[in-house]
Amino acid sequence: MTFYRQVGVVPPKRHTQHRDEQGRLFYEELMGEEGFSGDSSLLYHRGLPPAIVDSTVWALPDQRTFPNHPLRHRHLKLHELFPAAAMAETDVVTGRRLILGNADVRISYVAALRESPLYRNAIGDELVYIEAGTGVVETVFGALRVHPGHHVLLPRATTHRWLPDGPEPLRAYLIEGAGHITPPQRYLSRYGQLLEHAPYCERDLHGPAAPLLATGADVEVFVKHRPAGEVVGTRMVYAQHPFDVTGWDGCLYPFTFDIADFEPITGRVHQPPPAHQAFAGQNFVVCDFVPRKVDYHPLSIPVPYYHSNVDSDEIMFYCGGNYEARKGSGIGQGSVSVHPGGYAHGPQPGAYERSIGLEFFDELAVMVDTFHPLQLGAAALACEDPGYAWTWSGRGPDSAWI
Structure with a gap:
């Protein structure tokens, strides 16, 4: 974050005396990243930090x-946790x-x-x-x-x-x-x-x-x-x-x-996930999928193509709207899909064909892609939909139809 902001009262020069109306010194605290070499702010406290x-x-x-x-692949129903x-x-x-x-x-x-x-x-x-x-x-x-x-x-x-x-x-x-x-x-x-x-x-x-x-x-x-x-x-x-901070800047x-302020990038054919990226972290990215017009090539297929996550685990949190690619999978509001690196995933059966001719997706989702494998927390195991992995084939273990 490099957008400068000042809140409250700060002295004209940093690292100089700053006093209240009774002449008492405020105590300056530097919050800084990367060992004094990155972004920072100076906060002025009444007491010792x-x-x-x-x-x-x-x-x-x-x-x-x-x-x-x-x-x-896994489907987690987060609303069941609380x-x-x-x-x-x-x-x-x-x-x-x-x-x-x-x-x-x-x-x-x-x-x-x-x-x-x-x-x-x-x-x-x-x-x-x-x-x-x-x-x-x-x-x-x-x-x-x-x-x-x-x-x-x-x-x-x-x-x-x-x-x-x-x-x-x-x-x-x-x-x-x-x-x-x-x-x-x-x-x-x-x-x-x-x-x-x-x-x-x-x-x-x-x-x-x-x-x-x-x-x-x-x-x-x-x-x-x-x-x-x-x-x-x-x-x-x-x-x-x-x-007890009276003012800060940085x-x-x-x-x-x-x-709602994320402006989606669209094209004649399907745009890859980096077009939806909002934030970046250490070995992971965060993407926002928002309501948007979709592909306008006359032969376009608006839902995602099937893809293998060679380097990434893909984690999608479904938080609004109606996600076209996941229809028929059981995923809904408050769901998380876990698509790990190692084999392909993509639209549910029928979604590929149903999307042809669509002009708008009314969907809201926050995606995290990681560049190292994720492990499952105990909460994930407590709210998993056990049938999700078999929804592409229609059959579960031992060839049981689902």
Whole structure:
């Protein structure tokens, strides 16, 4: 993120004295990437940012993963993971359930009505897609209002908490990187501006507008980190509330991006997934598939051609509309398809032919393509549709018709 922003009051010159009305110094904190050589922001605190009074183990939700073995395509029904009775006691931080993961990216899901504790992911950036519900994300930089269709980009080590505020649970699809998540490099000028061919621009990215200035003492913050490869948690207690920032400026901060602002790229024949790319992470990409006009060649076949993922696992989260290529498979709102590298996948039987002559696709989906194999979380095994892998052939194991 290289779009400069200033919120609150900052001094005219960085790394110089900045005082309140009583003459007390504010404490400057640099949040920076890549060892002082990447994007950064300067935050001005009332209290000392490192001042903690306790640090204990936080037992994370189940982080186990299992190989996709024997190899097969999978359909995960995420809405089955959270019964209605449980949502009132579930929050976005401690209640999220891991569905897929590897060393580069971890994908979780949650449906929550309860406000979360303060939280910081010290492993990497988080890109959170809001499937349903409304709320506020309070951060050390300020607050962000969220609604269905929002991507929320939370840079690594951003202290924040989630506050659902509507009658409907906040349903969130969480993509956690092992590094940073950014716009694709091909969309950017050499100085970081989003270019004319990019499917969105800086006007579509909405950061905090004002500081929060919360007060309090002995405030808990839940921290996720990876000291030796294993994902673990720590519960820190801060002497003063971390949201004591009076002002900040820079190019590193959380923001929202509405999927409705993604401008789809179409052509005479079917466009490949990179045309839908919205973000890039370390060894993975994120694509947005939105309602759009489709191919206009007189002999075009609008649904995807069958393809083998030679280098990638393809993970599609279906979050709205009617996905033409998956009709007849059982996939619907809240589904995730897991198409691993190793063999072909594509439209369900009949979809290839039915798509001929269509002019518009009314579909909404968020795709993650990884460049290293994903493993299955315990939550994925708990909500799998066991018949999905056989829907192309119409027959299951031992030649049983399905």
